[in-house]
Amino acid sequence: MLAELIGERHSFCPSGIEAARDYLRRELGKMGCAVVEQAYSTTRRKAVNLEVVVHGSRPRAAALVIGAHYDSAFGTPGADDNASAVAILLEMVRSLSKARFRRDVRFVFYDCEEAPHYGTHEMGSQQHAAMLCARGVRLLGMVCLESVGYFPHRPRLDPRVPWWIRLIMRVGGGRNVAIVSDPASMGFGLQFVWAFLRSGHFPCVPAALPRRWLPEIGLSDHRSYWDEGYPALMVTDTAFMRNPNYHQPTDRLHTLDLERMAALCETLIGSVTRLAR
Secondary structure, rough: OOOOOOOOOOOOOOHHHHHHHHHHHHHHHHHOOOOOEHHHHHHOOOOEEEEEEEEEOOOOOEEEEEEEEOOOOOOOOOOHHHHHHHHHHHHHHHHHHOOOOOOOOOEEEEEOOOOOOOOOOOOOHHHHHHHHHOOOOOOEEEEEOOOOOOOOOOOOOOOOOOHHHHHHHHHOOOEEEEEEOHHHHHHHHHHHHHHHHHOOOOOOEEEEEOOOOHHHHHHHOOOHHHHHOOOOOEOOOHHHHHHOOOOOOOOHHHHOOHHHHHHHHHHHHHHHHHHHO
16 A cells, blocks of 8 residues: 555645554444544655554553654655554554553654654654653664565665775675664663564564764664663664665565565564563
8 A cells, every 4th residue: 555556645745644653543434443534744744753652551651662654755656665563563563462561562653754754853853852852751762663574685785985994794694683772772682682582583683783883873763762761672674785776766565575564563563562561
């Protein structure tokens, strides 16, 4: 639906972003979920985050946020970036919306991750993280799902990527996800990786690095939570580092590995269940 029928969805294509938002509302409504909308204004249009909260039995327990942006970059239908993550997040909501957890779990579909909003207060994740901070909401951590559908056997490595990252990717191949955080989020990262490893057999490469060593680890919505002092991490297929279709018209459905996406989704469902119960 997002990548093939709706296609481009961003501030330069407002009909696409509205169609994507309406689709998400319909799908979440079919699941019987109460959708909380966080509307705000940008320089170009009205933006809306969509949130489903699964309330835990202990309101004072630190909450868990799982998020993915539903807009695409200019000139691309955005199958991997980021319809793949939205599809997995929808299935996570479908599976977990009736679960009984100890802590609140917040599933958030962000608007305005891509240009011209990226890196500004207009990002949906910036708005959501700031809202939580203003309300004094405590977080165990935030998990950002970013480009999680491209898994080639032999990845084409971007020459702009540092040599040591290319070496790791060459050895590890392209059938895994990276789970990355900054050092301040290492405690939450260790909890998440342990839950991930216990929830399935999906290969992963965990890392906690300073942004000055590898600025790419902060290139998505999790950075917004770092800025508010919350621990956060990103689960990703590494996007442009190995996907030649990144931000291109060729980022289409047929390039994704749906079988591996399903396996990743099951592992993430297990991970969230272990962290939230």
